[in-house]
Each structure stands twice: as structure tokens, then as C-alpha cells.
Amino acid sequence: MITENKTYDELQIGDSYELHRVCTVDDFYIFAVASGNHNPMHLPDTDREGGEREEPVAPSMWCGSIVSAVLGNILPGPGTLYCSQHFDFVGRAHAGDELVIKVMLTAKNEDGTVVFATHVRRAADDVEIVRGEAVVVAPTEKITQDDHDLPGLVVQRHRHFDALIRMAEPLPPIPTAIVCPEEPNSLGGAILAAKRTIISPILIGNRDKISAAASELGADISGFEMIEINSHAEAANAGVELVRAGRAKALMKGHLHTDDLLRAALNKQTGLRAGRRFTHVFVLDVPGMPHPLIVSDAAINIAPDLPTKIDIVQNAIDLAISIGIQVPKVGVLSAVETVNPAIPSSVDAALLSKMADRGQITGGLVEGPLAMDNAVDLAAARTKGIKSDVAGRAEVLVVPDLDAGNMLAKQLTYIAKAEAAGLVMGASCPIILTSRADDDMARLASCAVAAIHHARMSGRDIEKLAAE
Structure with missing residues (x-):
């Protein structure tokens, strides 16, 4: 997919974008390897109370991290750099849930930074999982990128x-x-x-x-x-x-x-x-x-x-x-x-x-x-x-x-x-x-x-x- 950014001059207060994504067990394995967080609550085959098993809980920081997929790829897009990110984790997601990630521009600062309200909701019942605020440096030059240039990952599990x-x-x-x-x-x-x-x-x-x-x-x-x-x-x-x-x-x-x-x-x-x-x-x-x-x-x-x-x-x-x-x-x-x-x-x-x-x-x-x-x-x-x-x-x-x-x-x-x-x-x-x-x-x-x-x-x- 070819994506093109929005520069600081093109951004307008109220600009927003929603991305839909289904979270999978493979996502949680990749997060565990990359972060070093091997909490069994986030991985398959964990016994719960009563001996029952349920789909693993999505790591909260993983739910937060997918906000960067919108900011870095779409709005503002390529060339964006983080300054800060605040998160409140107010709900839980599980493997198989479809999540809706939304960002909306709330402020433009004279120093070239912009502020976005960030939200992650569960699509099935519209329950909020994550809310917060991101401050990023907006790009100043037009950039396009092809996602096909990225290498694919295969999770080595059985x-x-x-x-x-x-x-x-x-x-x-x-x-x-x-x-x-x-x-x-x-x-x-x-x-x-x-x-x-x-x-x-x-x-x-x-x-x-x-x-x-x-x-x-x-x-x-x-x-x-x-x-x-x-x-x-x-x-x-x-x-x-x-x-x-x-x-x-x-x-x-x-x-x-x-x-x-x-x-x-x-x-x-x-x-x-x-x-x-x-x-x-x-x-x-x-x-x-x-x-x-x-x-x-x-x-x-x-x-x-x-x-x-x-x-x-x-x-x-x-x-x-x-x-x-x-x-x-x-x-x-x-x-x-x-x-x-x-x-x-x-x-x-x-x-x-x-x-x-x-x-x-x-x-x-x-x-x-x-x-x-x-x-x-x-x-x-x-x-x-x-x-x-x-x-x-x-x-x-x-x-x-x-x-x-x-x-x-x-x-x-x-x-x-x-x-x-x-x-x-x-x-x-x-x-x-x-x-x-x-x-x-x-x-x-x-x-x-x-x-x-x-x-x-x-x-x-x-x-x-x-x-x-």
C-alpha cells in the first residue's frame, strides 16, 4: 500500500482517522519477544480460575502501541516523530477482538508539534480500551512510502x-x-x-x-x-x-x-x-x-x-x-x-x-x-x-x-x-x-x-x- 503524509501546513484542527485491526496471538508473541514481557496472561494455554481457558489478554502497551500505526503511517504519516504519549488503560481486549484505533488533531503548536487525542475501542461492543494524548513533531516535507518494502514476519510457534x-x-x-x-x-x-x-x-x-x-x-x-x-x-x-x-x-x-x-x-x-x-x-x-x-x-x-x-x-x-x-x-x-x-x-x-x-x-x-x-x-x-x-x-x-x-x-x-x-x-x-x-x-x-x-x-x- 502506498501512503502519503500530511505536512504541518496541511494539517487542520479536527483532522481524524480510524484504523480497524484484529488482534491475534501472533501479535502477542511478537510483542513478547520484542519487549521481553513474557507474562503468561498474554500468551496461549494459560489456565484461568476454575481450570477454564480463554483467549489471551492483549498486553495493554501493545494496545497503546498500535496508535503509532496511524500516527506514523497515515495521520500525519511518514516523517512523524513522537515527543510524548499519555495513556489511560480503561478496558481489556483479547485475541480475536477487532479494535478501532482513532486519532484526532486537537492542537497545532508554533514549534511544529501537534497534539492528537488517541483512542482504542473494541469494535464489537464499542467499549473503550485505551484513551490518551500524543504530542508529535509533524513532517514538513511530503513523503510517500510503500509498505510492501517491509519484510514479513513468521512467528515460529506450533x-x-x-x-x-x-x-x-x-x-x-x-x-x-x-x-x-x-x-x-x-x-x-x-x-x-x-x-x-x-x-x-x-x-x-x-x-x-x-x-x-x-x-x-x-x-x-x-x-x-x-x-x-x-x-x-x-x-x-x-x-x-x-x-x-x-x-x-x-x-x-x-x-x-x-x-x-x-x-x-x-x-x-x-x-x-x-x-x-x-x-x-x-x-x-x-x-x-x-x-x-x-x-x-x-x-x-x-x-x-x-x-x-x-x-x-x-x-x-x-x-x-x-x-x-x-x-x-x-x-x-x-x-x-x-x-x-x-x-x-x-x-x-x-x-x-x-x-x-x-x-x-x-x-x-x-x-x-x-x-x-x-x-x-x-x-x-x-x-x-x-x-x-x-x-x-x-x-x-x-x-x-x-x-x-x-x-x-x-x-x-x-x-x-x-x-x-x-x-x-x-x-x-x-x-x-x-x-x-x-x-x-x-x-x-x-x-x-x-x-x-x-x-x-x-x-x-x-x-x-x-x-x-
């Missing part, structure tokens, strides 16, 4: 995972066999999920190593069941057997190689096969994205053929539905957005799309081939002339092979600062599959996704439980 964790907490804890949680990362995530009542852990592995990890964390695990088995392969078999016996409803990877865990789960006689191929699904919370982003398969199937890709797509759709995406939009990725017989992934993508049209893949909208840009960016899709309900809006990204998926997921994690929850689908129970390098949030979110999916598959009304 609102989608926060929502999934809140969704999982009211559910009954899911009994979870945790295989070889023998170092602090793998044990810490399980402990955190247990504290949040998401899982009920059964620890399987070397007792001394598990106890040492707990000591390093300063955690008390005396209330958890522990089964001592020193061999990783035997521990994996024991975890699978707990699921088959009905004592565990989920399996979680600790500090062991993925192959050791999956070898036990894939055993044709004693494993957890349930008809479909095992496929890995990443649920990624990418800062700035309006929804979780699901990527599959990035950890199990190296070079999947078309029948395997059918299971990859269907498993990803099923998980997306479980976490609350009613009709998942699935973009099947290739290097191009048109079918090219020389690029096998583009042919597979087109076939998967047509199979969904014919009801061979159900529950979601499947479109392919799509390149990464026109799968997730609406402007890129429009530039390429792609018109569909999926292009530019994809919530699920199906990659051509493990290389592409692993690179995409790790780029989002290490460059875009995403958090990644990992789950294996296609088994008779959720298998929580995280990297040994994952932090507690990734493991906690993975447990939450597993608990939610298990509850959906068990026919539980998650929304009703959350409301209670």
Missing part, C-alpha cells in the same frame, strides 16, 4: 500441534509399548506424553539404561511398568506381542534402529500386518502455514510402485481425517504438473488422481501431477493456469519416493523450523516412529496423533470429549 495435543488430552490414555527408551530424548517424550495423560507407557528395554536416562532427566518413572529385555530385537518382538495380546494399543520407537522395530511388526506370523502396506506419514506443523502439512512416504517405502502408492495415499487420507481435516486435499507431487511419459512419477500421479475419481481411493480429493510450488501456493497454481480444488491448497503431499520425501520433510524441519510428528499407518495399531534426533515436542505430538487416530478408529466422539 499452533497446530498445540491444538492436536489439546484434542488428545481429554481422551483415555492409550497404553503404549515403548521399545528401548534408553536415552533421554526417547524417554523424555514418553514421560511428557504420560504427564499430559495422552499415553500410559510400558517401558521395554535395558533397565539400567532406562533408569540412567530417567536420572539424567530428573524424572520419576517408578509408576511405569517396565519389562527388562536387553536385546533390541527381542524388545521389539516383546512390544509387538503386547499389542497382539491387547495390553498395548500403540507401539512407540525408542532408541533403536527403525529396521529392528519394523522387522518385528512386519513378521507375517507374529507381526501387526492389517492388509495394507506399512507406510510412514509425517504430520508437520510449519510456522506460517494455515493447516498441518502431511507428507508421505518419507521413511519406509524406498521406491514405491503404483500399488504401494495407492496404500500411501489412502493411509495419509485416513490419518488426515483422524486429525480433523474433513475432506483432505491430496497433491501427488512430481517435477512437473503435466503428464510426461519420461517422468514416471507424473504418470503415477495421474493414475492416482483418476483412481480417486473412480472411487478406488476414498475420503479425499486427489490431484496430480503437481509440482511443489503449485501444490501449496495458490498464486503459483493460478500462474500455471491450474484450476482445481487441490492446486495451491494441498494439505497432504504424496512424494515420488523416499529420497524426495525425506529431503522435503527435513528441509521443512531444519530450514522452515517445522516440527514433525511421525506415524506408521497400515498396521493393526498406530506405530509412533520418530527419529532418534527428534525433540520432546515431536515425540509428544506423535503420541497425540497416535492417540487421536486410535480413538477415531475405536469410534470415539473426540469433539464431544473435548467439549466436556
Whole structure:
């Protein structure tokens, strides 16, 4: 937006301007970082009296500071410098409130300063939040500016995972066999999920190593069941057997190689096969994205053929539905957005799309081939002339092979600062599959996704439980 100021000579007593702005939680995070004020009243997930939660309270100084958006940008506008500002904070705003910021010129002084009455009101009920008076030096020369020159900000927080964790907490804890949680990362995530009542852990592995990890964390695990088995392969078999016996409803990877865990789960006689191929699904919370982003398969199937890709797509759709995406939009990725017989992934993508049209893949909208840009960016899709309900809006990204998926997921994690929850689908129970390098949030979110999916598959009304 191009803005132009009003100089001292152009200003007239009574000049006024109103700006409407919706305050968001991201505004409060930015204010907390910039000011150093980390008062939990102004940030999400603060418990109030009675255990209830409400939208965070807008910091009073933030409400006052948005007055400067009018003075500095519009009236008088670019070139304005503050001399003083008085505020009376007479009300409260919360995240989601629309605020009306108004300034009105009340005096012009011979020294070049001007005086504005300043007000901030809540639009919904016209309640006053802030009133005061600003004295500023008015600009003397015409200045225009383009707001597009300013860099954008993305708040690095994980609102989608926060929502999934809140969704999982009211559910009954899911009994979870945790295989070889023998170092602090793998044990810490399980402990955190247990504290949040998401899982009920059964620890399987070397007792001394598990106890040492707990000591390093300063955690008390005396209330958890522990089964001592020193061999990783035997521990994996024991975890699978707990699921088959009905004592565990989920399996979680600790500090062991993925192959050791999956070898036990894939055993044709004693494993957890349930008809479909095992496929890995990443649920990624990418800062700035309006929804979780699901990527599959990035950890199990190296070079999947078309029948395997059918299971990859269907498993990803099923998980997306479980976490609350009613009709998942699935973009099947290739290097191009048109079918090219020389690029096998583009042919597979087109076939998967047509199979969904014919009801061979159900529950979601499947479109392919799509390149990464026109799968997730609406402007890129429009530039390429792609018109569909999926292009530019994809919530699920199906990659051509493990290389592409692993690179995409790790780029989002290490460059875009995403958090990644990992789950294996296609088994008779959720298998929580995280990297040994994952932090507690990734493991906690993975447990939450597993608990939610298990509850959906068990026919539980998650929304009703959350409301209670």
C-alpha cells in the first residue's frame, strides 16, 4: 500500500482517522519477544480460575502501541516523530477482538508539534480500551512510502500441534509399548506424553539404561511398568506381542534402529500386518502455514510402485481425517504438473488422481501431477493456469519416493523450523516412529496423533470429549 503524509501546513484542527485491526496471538508473541514481557496472561494455554481457558489478554502497551500505526503511517504519516504519549488503560481486549484505533488533531503548536487525542475501542461492543494524548513533531516535507518494502514476519510457534495435543488430552490414555527408551530424548517424550495423560507407557528395554536416562532427566518413572529385555530385537518382538495380546494399543520407537522395530511388526506370523502396506506419514506443523502439512512416504517405502502408492495415499487420507481435516486435499507431487511419459512419477500421479475419481481411493480429493510450488501456493497454481480444488491448497503431499520425501520433510524441519510428528499407518495399531534426533515436542505430538487416530478408529466422539 502506498501512503502519503500530511505536512504541518496541511494539517487542520479536527483532522481524524480510524484504523480497524484484529488482534491475534501472533501479535502477542511478537510483542513478547520484542519487549521481553513474557507474562503468561498474554500468551496461549494459560489456565484461568476454575481450570477454564480463554483467549489471551492483549498486553495493554501493545494496545497503546498500535496508535503509532496511524500516527506514523497515515495521520500525519511518514516523517512523524513522537515527543510524548499519555495513556489511560480503561478496558481489556483479547485475541480475536477487532479494535478501532482513532486519532484526532486537537492542537497545532508554533514549534511544529501537534497534539492528537488517541483512542482504542473494541469494535464489537464499542467499549473503550485505551484513551490518551500524543504530542508529535509533524513532517514538513511530503513523503510517500510503500509498505510492501517491509519484510514479513513468521512467528515460529506450533499452533497446530498445540491444538492436536489439546484434542488428545481429554481422551483415555492409550497404553503404549515403548521399545528401548534408553536415552533421554526417547524417554523424555514418553514421560511428557504420560504427564499430559495422552499415553500410559510400558517401558521395554535395558533397565539400567532406562533408569540412567530417567536420572539424567530428573524424572520419576517408578509408576511405569517396565519389562527388562536387553536385546533390541527381542524388545521389539516383546512390544509387538503386547499389542497382539491387547495390553498395548500403540507401539512407540525408542532408541533403536527403525529396521529392528519394523522387522518385528512386519513378521507375517507374529507381526501387526492389517492388509495394507506399512507406510510412514509425517504430520508437520510449519510456522506460517494455515493447516498441518502431511507428507508421505518419507521413511519406509524406498521406491514405491503404483500399488504401494495407492496404500500411501489412502493411509495419509485416513490419518488426515483422524486429525480433523474433513475432506483432505491430496497433491501427488512430481517435477512437473503435466503428464510426461519420461517422468514416471507424473504418470503415477495421474493414475492416482483418476483412481480417486473412480472411487478406488476414498475420503479425499486427489490431484496430480503437481509440482511443489503449485501444490501449496495458490498464486503459483493460478500462474500455471491450474484450476482445481487441490492446486495451491494441498494439505497432504504424496512424494515420488523416499529420497524426495525425506529431503522435503527435513528441509521443512531444519530450514522452515517445522516440527514433525511421525506415524506408521497400515498396521493393526498406530506405530509412533520418530527419529532418534527428534525433540520432546515431536515425540509428544506423535503420541497425540497416535492417540487421536486410535480413538477415531475405536469410534470415539473426540469433539464431544473435548467439549466436556
